[in-house]
Amino acid sequence: MSSQLIGIGPVDIAEYLTSSQIIDNQSDNTLTMSDNAYWAEPLDKSIARVVSLNLTQLNNGRSFVNFPWRSDSKPHYSLRLHVDTLSRTGKNANINATWELIDNDAKKSILRRNFLRSIPAESGAKGLAYAYSQLLAELSKEMDEALNQNP
Numbered sequence: 001m002s003s004q005l006i007g008i009g010p011v012d013i014a015e016y017l018t019s020s021q022i023i024d025n026q027s028d029n030t031l032t033m034s035d036n037a038y039w040a041e042p043l044d045k046s047i048a049r050v051v052s053l054n055l056t057q058l059n060n061g062r063s064f065v066n067f068p069w070r071s072d073s074k075p076h077y078s079l080r081l082h083v084d085t086l087s088r089t090g091k092n093a094n095i096n097a098t099w100e101l102i103d104n105d106a107k108k109s110i111l112r113r114n115f116l117r118s119i120p121a122e123s124g125a126k127g128l129a130y131a132y133s134q135l136l137a138e139l140s141k142e143m144d145e146a147l148n149q150n151p
Contacts, residue, residue: 001053004061004062004063004076004077004133005062005064005065005073005075005076006055006062006063006064006065006066006075006077006078006079006104006147007066007074007075007077007079007104008048008051008052008055008065008066008069008078008079009048009066009067009068009078009079009080009082010044010067010068010080010081011044011045011047011051011080011081011082011083012044012081012082012083013043013044013046013047013082013083013086014084014085014135016041017043017044017083017086018043018044019089019121020039020042021039022037022088022125022128022129023054024126030083032059034056035043037125038120038140043086043129045066047081047083048066048081049066050068050133050136050140051066051079051081051136052066052135053139054137054140054146055140055143055144055147058140058141058144059144059147062147067068072133073076073096074104075104075151076103076104076105077100077102077103077104077110077150078102079099079100079101079143080099080100080105081098081099081100082090082095082098082103082121083095083096083098084095084096084097084098084147085097086132086135087132088121088128089118091120091121091123092118092119092120092121092129093118093119093120093121093134093135094117094118094133094135095115095116095117095118095135095136095139096113096114096115096116097113097115097116097133097139097140098113098114098115099112099113099142099143100112100113101143101146101150104128111146111150113145114140115138115139115142117135117138118141119131119135122147130140141143145146
């Protein structure tokens, strides 16, 4: 059984998300850095890893390689992701991202979609991290559906 190789990335995130501290959006659209809550790894790498794991669970007939990939393991297709917003506003966790399915051999975009969701998030960093995980799971399901529709 041969496995289809899919690339994940590059994953670009808004500049304010590059901080190691977890950030909350306030109701007045100001950003607040958490005093004692930090990401375990850079958020762009974490998002790529989580999306890759989610997609593997959804279809284990595919294998994934994160950007940058080696020239001898260049995937035919890749999923690029840009995250504009990943925040908590009030009691909700929000994501606003754009993702693309790319044909790397033809060097063209096959599909481009905006992904905008908001779900309830419990208070504290742990509740927020769990909600972000749920949002990335929903994003991964949408990506998997697109991969299933494209050969």
